[in-house]
Amino acid sequence: xxxxxxxxxxxxxxxxxxxxxxxxxxxxxxxxxxxxxxxxxxxxxxxxxxxxxxxxxxxxxxxxxxxxxxxxxxxxxxxxxxxxxxxxxxxxxxxxxxxxxxxxxxxxxxxxxxxxxxxxxxxxxxxxxxxxxxxxxxxxxxxxxxxxxxxxxxxxxxxxxxxxxxxxxxxxxxxxxxxxxxxxxxxxxxxxxxxxxxxxxxxxxxxxxxxxxxxxxxxxxxxxxxxxxxxxxxxxxxxxxxxxxxxxxxxxxxxxxxxxx
Amino acid sequence: xxxxxxxxxxxxxxxxxxxxxxxxxxxxxxxxxxxxxxxxxxxxxxxxxxxxxxxxxxxxxxxxxxxxxxxxxxxxxxxxxxxxxxxxxxxxxxxxxxxxxxxxxxxxxxxxxxxxxxxxxxxxxxxxxxxxxxxxxxxxxxxxxxxxxxxxxxxxxxxxxxxxxxxxxxxxxxxxxxxxxxxxxxxxxxxxxxxxxxxxxxxxxxxxxxxxxxxxxxxxxxxxxxxxxxxxxxxxxxxxxxxxxxxxxxxxxxxxxxxxxxxxxxxxxxxxxxxxxxxxxxxxxxxxxxxxxxxxxxxxxxxxxxxxxxxxxxxxxxxxxxxxxxxxxxxxxxxxxxxxxxxxxxxxxxxxxxxxxxxxxxxxxxxxxxxxxxxxxxxxxxxxxxxxxxxxxxxxxxxxxxxxxxxxxxxxxxxxxxxxxxxxxxxxxxxxx
Ligand SMILES: Nc1ncnc2c1ncn2[C@@H]1O[C@H](COP(=O)(O)OP(=O)(O)OP(=O)(O)O)[C@@H](O)[C@H]1O
Ligand SMILES: [Mg+2]
Numbered sequence: 306x307x308x309x310x311x312x313x314x315x316x317x318x319x320x321x322x323x324x325x326x327x328x329x330x331x332x333x334x335x336x337x338x339x340x341x342x343x344x345x346x347x348x349x350x351x352x353x354x355x356x357x358x359x360x361x362x363x364x365x366x367x368x369x370x371x372x373x374x375x376x377x378x379x380x381x382x383x384x385x386x387x388x389x390x391x392x393x394x395x396x397x398x399x400x401x402x403x404x405x406x407x408x409x410x411x412x413x414x415x416x417x418x419x420x421x422x423x424x425x426x427x428x429x430x431x432x433x434x435x436x437x438x439x440x441x442x443x444x445x446x447x448x449x450x451x452x453x454x455x456x457x458x459x460x461x462x463x464x465x466x467x468x469x470x471x472x473x474x475x476x477x478x479x480x481x482x483x484x485x486x487x488x489x490x491x492x493x494x495x496x497x498x499x500x501x502x503x504x505x506x507x508x509x510x511x512x513x514x515x516x517x518x519x520x521x522x523x524x525x526x527x528x529x530x531x532x533x534x535x536x537x538x539x540x541x542x543x544x545x546x547x548x549x550x551x552x553x554x555x556x557x558x559x560x561x562x563x564x565x566x
Numbered sequence: 567x568x569x570x571x572x573x574x575x576x577x578x579x580x581x582x583x584x585x586x587x588x589x590x591x592x593x594x595x596x597x598x599x600x601x602x603x604x605x606x607x608x609x610x611x612x613x614x615x616x617x618x619x620x621x622x623x624x625x626x627x628x629x630x631x632x633x634x635x636x637x638x639x640x641x642x643x644x645x646x647x648x649x650x651x652x653x654x655x656x657x658x659x660x661x662x663x664x665x666x667x668x669x670x671x672x673x674x675x676x677x678x679x680x681x682x683x684x685x686x687x688x689x690x691x692x693x694x695x696x697x698x699x700x701x702x703x704x705x706x707x708x709x710x711x712x713x714x715x716x717x718x719x720x721x722x723x724x725x726x727x728x729x730x731x732x733x734x735x736x737x738x739x740x741x742x743x744x745x746x747x748x749x750x751x752x753x754x755x756x757x758x759x760x761x762x763x764x765x766x767x768x769x770x771x772x773x774x775x776x777x778x779x780x781x782x783x784x785x786x787x788x789x790x791x792x793x794x795x796x797x798x799x800x801x802x803x804x805x806x807x808x809x810x811x812x813x814x815x816x817x818x819x820x821x822x823x824x825x826x827x828x829x830x831x832x833x834x835x836x837x838x839x840x841x842x843x844x845x846x847x848x849x850x851x852x853x854x855x856x857x858x859x860x861x862x863x864x865x866x867x868x869x870x871x872x873x874x875x876x877x878x879x880x881x882x883x884x885x886x887x888x889x890x891x892x893x894x895x896x897x898x899x900x901x902x903x904x905x906x907x908x909x910x911x912x913x914x915x916x917x918x919x920x921x922x923x924x925x926x927x928x929x930x931x932x933x934x935x936x937x938x939x940x941x942x943x944x945x946x947x948x949x950x951x952x953x954x955x956x957x958x959x960x961x962x963x964x965x966x967x968x969x970x971x972x973x974x975x976x977x978x979x980x981x982x983x984x985x986x987x988x989x990x991x992x993x994x995x996x997x998x999x
Contacts (some may be wrong), residue, residue, distance in 0.1 A: 318696070357953075358953070358957075359953055360950075360953055361951075366720035380956070380962070381962075382957075382959050384957075384958075385957055385959035391957050393954065393957075397948070397950055398624050399951055399955070399969065399972055400973065400976070401973055402968045402969070402972040407955070407958075410964065410968065411959050414958070414960045414961065465958060469959070516733065529882070563964055566778040
């Protein structure tokens with residue numbers, strides 16, 4: 306079976322009455338890696354959060370479909386069960402819930418009752434994945450993200466990604482706060498996921514992540530839309546020249562979402 | 567409905583009760599004096615909780631409990647409370663000790679673990695010295711006086727100097743008769759440099775029938791002693807509870823409280839620790855769940871007298887339905903308690919619009935050279951936390967369950983006996999969902 310397809314069509318999103326996304330179109334197929342770049346405040350995290358169903362974001366227009374199913378009609382947990390995953394820019398800290406209990410609950414949530422993952426199998430898998438990501442074993446028994454350093458939180462998001470094996474993942478600035486060694490480790494983890502069964506949307510500001518994870522498509526967001534798309538060479542040009550040439554090309558003065566195009 | 571405020575028990579009743587229990591005359595005198603005082607003393611002073619309509623007078627005072635030979639005779643719901651292979655155990659059934667066991671090793675070392683009525687005859691010096699003398703006074707309020715007058719259950723635990731007990735010591739108070747009142751006193755004296763872990767469970771089933779629990783615990787940790795005190799209070803809806811737990815902590819001694827306050831009825835719970843000695847230390851940790859329309863008033867109070875004494879209060883409460891609770895946290899540093907550290911944290915999680923929760927942090931400091939701090943919050947389950955958990959496929963209900971358990975866990979995991987901890991988790995589970 307080929308992988309899943311996530312289709313985003315003319316997506317408009319408001320937060321507290323202000324329109325942030327103004328018609329985003331994107332299609333991600335299993336087997337493809339897409340990078341989304343763009344200056345601060347242009348709607349990248351809003352797109353990621355809206356796909357997953359963040360309670361603060363209101364969809365006013367457009368559609369999001371996963372293999373033809375209406376994602377916007379689904380509860381957050383149903384979206385995850387359908388195969389979506391979001392690595393968050395700022396993961397929540399949850400006191401009193403161990404990382405390992407949380408992961409096991411997450412895995413079991415997508416299995417039938419009575420078919421829970423055997424504890425030993427779970428521990429083995431988690432140990433192996435933690436090794437891959439060079440995560441300290443103590444982190445399994447620590448409370449979820451509580452007191453984790455910025456880099457530890459990011460690795461922990463990728464640990465969840467690798468354990469949960471979603472069909473389509475959105476990774477929001479998974480590279481921010483990572484030192485260069487950690488960046489390689491995390492990129493290796495993501496590359497391990499590469500298969501026809503897995504599609505990925507990687508939000509990043511930096512070419513350096515894309516040096517390790519080569520995207521098939523690169524998109525640039527400004528003013529709450531995708532304003533330019535291309536191949537890996539687009540990211541390289543952005544790294545070398547910045548965003549001004551795109552703004553010039555499109556006649557954009559202020560790229561943030563507050564501005565009318 | 568008019569609520570009776572006078573006790574239906576008079577001097578003659580108390581005299582006869584004391585004689586029936588074969589108490590020494592000094593103890594009978596304490597009772598009779600307390601009975602007299604109880605008439606004029608005021609109810610406990612509560613800032614924000616009104617107890618005028620609570621039942622304090624309707625109960626059966628003298629209810630026998632059948633002895634058992636082996637814990638296998640206990641019903642399942644009581645047996646699950648027992649720690650695995652607990653060597654040192656007393657089961658109180660209604661107002662009688664039904665079962666008592668103390669390991670030979672501990673009794674050879676001079677540990678005393680028995681019912682208070684036996685102790686007041688066999689170890690009268692110790693009981694006389696500590697019973698409502700230095701900890702809780704008889705005349706603190708109407709309920710402490712009634713406690714002394716009507717005492718119908720009690721435990722005495724004494725650790726001689728330097729005796730270190732590894733295995734936990736457990737008492738289960740099982741109110742089998744739904745109308746039986748429990749006027750229970752726990753007297754725990756840990757002599758110098760002794761160490762002990764004590765855990766108690768209170769259980770009843772009276773959803774319909776009304777009764778009263780009036781409990782006073784006095785804990786003495788003498789110089790260098792270490793006491794770890796765990797409790798799970800789980801009286802049913804019909805029981806109105808007054809529980810007053812008081813610690814006295816001497817030089818270099820430690821007292822660790824871990825209280826699971828899980829009653830379903832109206833409750834006044836007061837936990838005061840007096841850090842008398844230099845370098846004394848106490849953690850007062852408590853969790854509570856309120857549901858239905860119960861009203862509860864919790865006070866955690868640590869008073870610093872000793873230099874470099876350290877007191878840490880941590881209270882976490884979950885409120886649902888139309889339950890209302892007040893959480894008072896009081897850190898008091900007396901003049902002369904230099905280098906003392908008084909910290910407290912009170913957090914309340916609200917699960918419904920009708921629930922009420924109030925956290926009142928109070929610091930009273932009469933000394934310059936101290937450190938102190940407090941944190942208090944009353945809030946709801948954070949929707950962003952739920953989003954995070956649900957984004958991994960966890961249902962909303964399960965996500966809420968995780969957040970609530972997580973919220974209470976810092977206290978729950980401090981409960982000393984593993985099985986009691988597990989039981990407490992199950993009680994929480996049953997109450998929250
Ligand atoms: N809770 C909020 N209330 C009001 N405005 C918000 C809120 N959250 C986001 N915004 C606004 O929406 C716009 C887009 O934010 P978003 O987080 O999507 O940007 P981004 O492209 O991810 O930026 P960055 O690169 O800095 O992460 C910003 O102008 C931001 O201020
Ligand atoms: Mg962002």
